[in-house]
Amino acid sequence: MKLKLKLAFAGFRHNHIFSLLNIAKNNPAVEIVACAEEDAATRTELENSGKVNITHTSINDMLDTVDCDAVAIGDCYARRGKIAIAALERNKHVLSDKPICTKLSELEQIEALTKAKNLCLGCMFDLRTAPPVAGAKQLLDAGIIGEVIQIQFSAQHRLSRKSRPSWYFSGNMHGGTINDIGSHVADLIPFLTGWQIQHINGARTWKAFARPEETFNDAGQFMLTLDNGCGVIGDVSYSSPDTTGTLPTYWRFNIWGRNGMIEFNYADQFITAYINGTAGKSTFAVPADRGPDFLTEFISEISGTPGSLTTASIITASRNILKVQEYADRAAE
Numbered sequence: 001m002k003l004k005l006k007l008a009f010a011g012f013r014h015n016h017i018f019s020l021l022n023i024a025k026n027n028p029a030v031e032i033v034a035c036a037e038e039d040a041a042t043r044t045e046l047e048n049s050g051k052v053n054i055t056h057t058s059i060n061d062m063l064d065t066v067d068c069d070a071v072a073i074g075d076c077y078a079r080r081g082k083i084a085i086a087a088l089e090r091n092k093h094v095l096s097d098k099p100i101c102t103k104l105s106e107l108e109q110i111e112a113l114t115k116a117k118n119l120c121l122g123c124m125f126d127l128r129t130a131p132p133v134a135g136a137k138q139l140l141d142a143g144i145i146g147e148v149i150q151i152q153f154s155a156q157h158r159l160s161r162k163s164r165p166s167w168y169f170s171g172n173m174h175g176g177t178i179n180d181i182g183s184h185v186a187d188l189i190p191f192l193t194g195w196q197i198q199h200i201n202g203a204r205t206w207k208a209f210a211r212p213e214e215t216f217n218d219a220g221q222f223m224l225t226l227d228n229g230c231g232v233i234g235d236v237s238y239s240s241p242d243t244t245g246t247l248p249t250y251w252r253f254n255i256w257g258r259n260g261m262i263e264f265n266y267a268d269q270f271i272t273a274y275i276n277g278t279a280g281k282s283t284f285a286v287p288a289d290r291g292p293d294f295l296t297e298f299i300s301e302i303s304g305t306p307g308s309l310t311t312a313s314i315i316t317a318s319r320n321i322l323k324v325q326e327y328a329d330r331a332a333e
Contacts, residue, residue, distance in 0.1 A: 005299055007095075008034040008068040010059045010075060010083050012052060013042060013165060016097045017074025020124055021052070023295050024072070030295070036062040059083055063090050070095055070302070077180065078173045081106030084121075088113035095122035095298050098183045100318045102175025107322060111315050121311040122298030123318075125187045127251065128309065129293055131286035132264035135271045136253065137192055138287055144273060145257030148193045153234040154249040155181050158242050159209055159218060171215035178205055178220040179325040181236035186317035186324075191308065192255070195226040197320045203328035208239060217332070222324050
């Protein structure tokens with residue numbers, strides 16, 4: 001890789017991409033060389049706010065004319081797969097917000113292109129470095145509760161209809177609540193436990209809060225088995241009240257091992273453990289060192305020194321959660 005990674009941005013239709021923009025601006029190994037946004041209303045908003053200097057109104061024009069090493073994707077969910085494919089076809093690495101795409105057929109093309117052209121795929125799986133997740137990872141690696149045999153999680157989000165873009169509530173553009181929120185789970189569970197998702201036992205998606213005219217299924221639940229027999233049950237619904245603040249069920253994990261269990265949620269600055277042979281509960285502070293962020297992992301893989309978040313792991317996580325979404329969609333028919 002060159003001294004600096006030349007990074008171009010393709011789409012700003014979801015607020016998550018601004019997190020990457022800020023991280024990239026503060027990373028001395030990155031140079032932002034272009035920003036494209038095709039939606040006129042979004043361009044106007046960005047220009048008026050001063051958030052982004054839009055250099056191109058066509059993503060393909062940007063890909064064809066700008067000297068860049070990699071493309072960061074933050075467009076609508078259903079547009080991301082085609083943008084990633086277009087970038088890879090032009091020999092650009094890709095770093096995308098999650099989900100990478102909304103169709104298994106697109107993911108297969110993305111995987112084939114990364115292999116054929118020796119390119120890297122990154123993803124904004126930022127939950128890995130959330131303080132309690134990093135702490136749980138350290139405890140599980142240390143074997144504090146032994147082999148993981150059961151997991152329950154909840155990831156209820158706010159619907160926030162007033163602040164979300166209108167495309168979000170179109171099923172064809174959104175692509176599914178399970179794929180959207182659950183993509184983090186498909187990445188986190190193998191990362192935390194060392195075990196891979198082997199079997200889908202059940203999945204459901206439905207309208208719980210969405211308006212009748214909306215094609216967006218806002219509720220999703222699923223049940224999985226890992227390859228060591230560990231059972232996973234979770235909820236990835238937009239069921240959190242808009243006005244109450246973050247609920248304790250926002251990214252809450254209960255993980256049982258053969259020697260006890262640990263519990264944490266996204267807002268905690270500690271991990272609670274119940275260990276066999278120890279009376280009561282034990283509390284562990286979150287670590288100061290939370291590991292490399294997704295951009296650092298992406299640059300490391302391009303440089304030939306991959307970490308734990310790699311093209312292969314991202315493809316696997318994306319494929320697994322797209323299959324769960326597909327299972328739920330078939331059940332809803």
